[in-house]
Amino acid sequence: MAVIESFDRYDSSLPFVGWALGIAQNHVGLHLRRVRRDRHVFDDETITGLASAFEAVPAEATHKLNFLQDCLRSLDGRVKELCDLQYRQDLKPAAIADVVGMTENSVAKALQRIRDQLRACIERKTALGRPA
Numbered sequence: 001m002a003v004i005e006s007f008d009r010y011d012s013s014l015p016f017v018g019w020a021l022g023i024a025q026n027h028v029g030l031h032l033r034r035v036r037r038d039r040h041v042f043d044d045e046t047i048t049g050l051a052s053a054f055e056a057v058p059a060e061a062t063h064k065l066n067f068l069q070d071c072l073r074s075l076d077g078r079v080k081e082l083c084d085l086q087y088r089q090d091l092k093p094a095a096i097a098d099v100v101g102m103t104e105n106s107v108a109k110a111l112q113r114i115r116d117q118l119r120a121c122i123e124r125k126t127a128l129g130r131p132a
Helices: 002-009 016-034 044-055 059-073 077-088 093-100 104-128
Strands: none
Touching (some): 016 044, 077 093
């Protein structure tokens, strides 16, 4: 959620995955400082190790994340609004329905179609090996 909420501050000249991982690592660190006394929390060394592991994600997965970013940019109108309400504002379909004047079921089906559309877009771009 933090990555999506911070997306308007993303500099497209920088690698998306590194930027997203930096935000995630900052939020994990903030959370750790808040719950330092909880014995079920990872220490800084473990968090750094996890960040390194994520940075070693295969190039194909990194490309898919970049393709997702491209596909998200292509959304407009009602589709973009529904995605914003679901993923930026973290609203459930019932709350989204109230905002946009649709039924809860219609919202849920529209969100599923949007996810299918994004998946197909990523698969097309992956097959081509570059943004399409």
